[in-house]
Amino acid sequence: MADYTQLATDIIAGVGGAENVTKVIHCITRLRFTLVDKDRANAEVLQSLSAKGVPAITALYNANLNQYQVVIGQAVEDVYDEVVNQLGDSVVDADATNAAVAETGGVKGKGSKNPFVRAFQVVIGTITGSMIPIIGLLAAGGMINGLLNMFVKGNNIFNVIDPSSSTYIIVSTLAMTPFYFLPVLVGFSAAKQLAPKDSSLQFIAAAVGGFMINPGITNLVNAHVGTNAAGKNIVVEAAAPIAHLFGVTFNTSYFGIPVDLPSYAYTIFPIIVGVAIAKPINAWLKKVLPLALRPIFQPMITFFVTASIVLLLVGPVISTLSSGLSFLIDHALSFNLGIAGIIVGGLYQCLVIFGLHWLVVPLISQQIAATGESSLNMIASFTMLAQGAGALAVFFKSRKSDLKGLSLPAAISAFCGVTEPAMYGINLKYSRVFIMSSIGAAVGAGIGGFFNLHMYGFSGSLIGFPNFSATHVYNPTLHKMVEGNPNNFLIFWIATIACVVVSMVLVWMFGYKDTDVMGAGVEKKNAFKDAVSK
Structure with a gap:
């Protein structure tokens, strides 16, 4: 890990010194200072700084937020920790930092x-x-x-x-694992992005992503190796379509409702939409459920309802749209x-x-x-x-x-x-x-x-x-x-x-x-x- 002690010292001096700083928070890429006097900060000095791991620094004043912002990049958390170490905990505002990280990671x-x-x-x-x-x-x-x-x-x-x-086979499988399990990884990340203060939603989202690529689901519609009554391995043929409508093939059913079940491996859009659906459901349940019932029933209901909506509606629609877009790009490039x-x-x-x-x-x-x-x-x-x-x-x-x-x-x-x-x-x-x-x-x-x-x-x-x-x-x-x-x-x-x-x-x-x-x-x-x- 790089040592950012001197860089932090130079940044503090560049914003007018320790006595000029009343609060400092950070977002995804920036240190955000609330200053006593913004005119004491020197943008040219700050922009001339460079350190190992921080090749480009930019400084600007955001009048809307009344913040002097120093763009650091990926090392912002490490530099922030050192700035706080030098200024003391009195400048820390953890809630504002969490909000800024959430906002700049999203909207x-x-x-x-x-x-x-x-x-x-x-x-x-x-x-x-x-x-x-x-x-x-x-x-x-x-x-x-x-x-x-x-x-x-x-x-x-x-x-x-x-x-x-x-x-x-082992090494190639290892290499492709992050791609295959994208619904799980993105689900967890999207929940942290959309609801940073609701840690329970992150694990619910990951579970929904896991459900989407669970072999028990994929085997419903794909050919696979199974076992017969005697315990011997057999090849189970892909399920026959149960309905066709507007050019869409419905290959299974859920509570008697025909479902077009695509392959969710390697996808990100269905789970992101799923997390967006799960967020208000989980928040509403937190408000209405008694405290004693919340630990079990809140994740149970959110998980079941979200997974069902993804299965019935979100997944097929989003997967069809993303596949169509990918098809157009592939053919445009191949032309x-x-x-x-x-x-x-x-x-x-x-x-x-x-x-x-x-x-x-x-x-x-x-x-x-x-x-x-x-x-x-x-x-x-x-x-x-x-x-x-x-x-x-x-x-x-x-x-x-x-x-x-x-x-x-x-x-x-x-x-x-x-x-x-x-x-x-x-x-x-x-x-x-x-x-x-x-x-x-x-x-x-x-x-x-x-x-x-x-x-x-x-x-x-x-x-x-x-x-x-x-x-x-x-x-x-x-x-x-x-x-x-x-x-x-x-x-x-x-x-x-x-x-x-x-x-x-x-x-x-x-x-x-x-x-x-x-x-x-x-x-x-x-x-x-x-x-x-x-």
Whole structure:
């Protein structure tokens, strides 16, 4: 764990000293100070700070909240703990901190007055807050799967592990487990996001997610191995449809009601909607049930009612919609992946500015879960790489020591798949850097698309190179190995070099010079900043 003692000391000095601080709380990415005199804070000093693990710091005053906010990023809790350690417990407001974390993980109380924008904020904020804690785990699973593919016989890299061996099956199962159990993980996370003070709802939501992927449910409609009266294993055929209506096949029933039971493994939207339904039910039961009955009957009723609604209505509708959206994206990409790579690659990081990239994450995970690869993630990977290359070009070209100290760690972070430090610390503040980097991303993704580059995992950018190593990979839907591009790894490195070189050359020539004046970035341009955590 990094030592943030000196950084905390510098931040306290930057906001006017300990005597100028009356309260400090934190949200997902920011320290929020209530100051005696806001004019004593020095934004330039704060923005010049950098420390290991905190490559980009931004400071701003929020007049609506009367808070001086210092954007830290992922290390905010560690820095907050050290700030409190130095200032003392008198500045702590635990309730305000919990509320701020909940709000910035989802939707703040003061959103847009436009009901359509407000509804959009709710959706984006909920998805964002639910997925953020799980992204690292999904990336870990993808990396394990990518490294495994490097050692599989037939992929012509290390040729060590037989793809039919128990070792391969165990490791590949381990790698895909976070994806398969997404309803459980997202259910727990979404409950914590939507009702941070109701800990009981988190476990109810996880149980609903577990119910959705329980083999007892999936075996109702899928072929599986069972046992006969003699105790011998037999193959039980998939259940025959019981009804058809408006093109929908109902494959089982619940209390005599026909049900279209899809596969919930690898999905997130049905459980998020389920949690949104469970929250008011659980809160209402807490109010009306006697205290003596509450420990048993509150979770029992919430669990049963929520699971039933998901089974009868939410799951089939949401799964059908998400599958349809994924189908459209898959076919749009397959029409001409090279052109799609150029267009999406050039514009993808614009989604990051508004936090809309979280809508893409479930589609990527669904592609990987269904086919073992994701062309959409291949494109996104080059956009991360390009933003890091742009920041690296600034590091080499700039003569400013403070900017060099900021741009190098930001570039390293982007090469590791986290682009926000490079985006918000460098590239968007010098907007031409962002534009030139995005052109480099379009070049890299376009080359990958035209040469049919496959990506077999979740982690992207430079650190995700193992996810491009396979020439064939296990397809979860077909339950067999499928052939890929025999030159996949070579194409990846060619596209990677092109992406980095083009990004750096363009930034060097047209994107940055030391006489440029740093802009305000996109903080005030983000229409959904109240709903989206950066």
